[in-house]
Amino acid sequence: MRQRHSTVLFISVSFNIGLLCYIYFGTRTTINKDDGLRMVASSLGIKNTQPELSPQKFLNGLRSVTSSPTQATHEAIIYQKTPLSTLPLDKFHLEMNSASAKSHHQKQFVYNWNGQAWKKNNTVCSNLPTFRQGTLRTLSGETTIFVHEPGVDKYISHNILVSGSWEREVAVAVVSFLKKDKDLQFVDIGANIGVIALEAAKLGRRVIAVEPLVDNIQRLCSSFRVGHFSKDYAIVFNAISDKHEQVALGRDLDNVGGTFVLNNNPNKRNGSDVNLVGQYSELVHTILLNDLLSLLSSDPLTKVVIKLDVEGYEDHVLNGADEFFRQVDVQTVVMEWTYSKNPGTAESIQSFMSKHSMYPYDFNHLPLELTPRAKWPPNVAWIKQSRNP
Template identity: 45%
Template sequence: MNNKECFGVCCLLTITLMIGWQAGRYFDQMPVAILNVNQTRTKNALFPFTQTINKIIPNTFSQTSHSKYNFKTGVHVFRHDLIKWNADDNICDNLPPNLKKATLHTAHGDTPIYVHNPSEDIHVSGSLVRSRTWEPHLLNLMAGHLRKDPELQFIDLGANLGVFSLAMAKFGRQVIAVEPLSINLHRFCASIKAGKLTEKITIVYNALSDKRENVSLGIDRRNVGGTYIVNNKNMNKVKGSSVGGQYKDIVMTAKLDDILKLPGFDFKKVIIKMDVEGYENFVLNGGQNFFDQVDVQAVLMEWMWQRSGNAAKEILAFYAKRGYKPYTPGSNSPLKTSLSHAWPVDVIWRKS
């Protein structure tokens, strides 16, 4: 190699080293906030899996796009006013005194949850006070789906006291929780703050339907979780509940499609838990675009009010059109749609 060749090689090496040094400085100085390592490791009776996942995922919408809103309580709440989305601080401000506190057991540790008097809410609140959980087999099922895919987020339609939302947020995922009843939201807000989960959960303070309107909420005696929309035409629900009177709440409905325009919404892949007391067909009819634009991997929904009638036919057609199959929770054998009148209380719809 002559002197000119040696000089050329030396120059090339020098330039390469300088580029590498500058690149190193750039990556060292990158804001940590744009990266989030999602690491999970669990093993206990409620979530009997052990797995560690390390994956770099984008920073989440409630930590970034909501920063322009001044949520004085710390809890992110939005409400659709039949025209557009608005931040709503009122529902989480000035909470009633002496709310009853219980504990929710999750795979990633216990978290506080505020409940109703068990004598007035015998199912959900009663179970939480007695055993620190509610429907653990379904919590396990939802967590199992999230565990398989670190990019999945969680949407809770009919959040009630927030059992599923709190558990999935504790798991480390972003949650959108839809709940219309104020006495539930008071407790849910308190639970989010007490559990330090304000950056994980966004509340939507509306009922969902296929049109935007004002509605009243009916009382299911001793079962706050059985609250339903009064103009619900699902007589299976009305006849199967101890209905009596109405809550004072007059709430506005939104469409599932409206969540696509929720400030900061950027979920690409989700699983959904839907418990809307016989109103499922209306929710789905108002979510056609949502299912077209978001990769909904699975939907866990209550079926007990849909075993007969036109609503069941609408729901079956909706999912069939999009290539979903129904399963008993925890089973890998699809249910027969011809026997939908005999399906279990809950079913999970999964993409084929």
């Protein structure tokens, strides 16, 4: 009798182990630390009580709180790779996005200027390799984002895998400005892997993402493809400058997010936090911001919020943007200021912005004009106004 009981117990345990293995290897579900905690909490009847940053609080002057990248620990990461289909773009959409395609039609393209004309790039995002998958927590809900390995991208990718966010205060600011007018579109210059571009897309706004590094472009494509967004987007595979040329991209040690235009960029080169370790092998063509007018002539931008983060090259971008600012109603430019504090650069940027009736504020909506430019915060919001307050 005891032997029979042991046999039944052994069969039961073996069956359960086999079932768990089947579920694990059959679904290959990605589980990170937060998802695991939510699953455990749910099983105990505990609801998620994590607060979200409110755009309204931002508009009322909530001071942003950011965490240092060093506060994240590798021990907090629990993840595995999830394969992404390597099908070409058109077949991928037919098979993976068929449900959303029935409800709306999305135009999703990659373009690049090849030195002579605009071309639709049908190859850069075809037959993609497998990328590490993370979950981006936006103010409009979670969305998939494909990241770099934390060992080569110690800030952006690492923090997304640990906390689901990066530069949260910038995301809150962008969403707050976009929500002021439902017709506002979003242009992300220096999109990187798409943290802010995906935030705007998840909000339901049209997005133009400009990025020069092919490794980031491919991850952008992958994230947009699986995001099921309701609006059109376009990815522009170029750097932006004040003239057409080919430039090299500098490598910042273990920091893909710190990639920068190497040519004529002392602002970034001389940054105290930069550890230059050579350059990427491929040169990239530059465009002017003005060139986006011809690219999008059949469906022009009308009213936009811009995020400008190009690692010390911000003044070059604006030097080629005069016509864009004349033809498009640029309401706000959220700009990284870290590498633009040098007197010549700062004066050039402020002169351009003043000419287009845009004035500097911090993220608490406090004017910065009376503060020395070297003491401005790391990110500045240039807001269009009819007169200087």
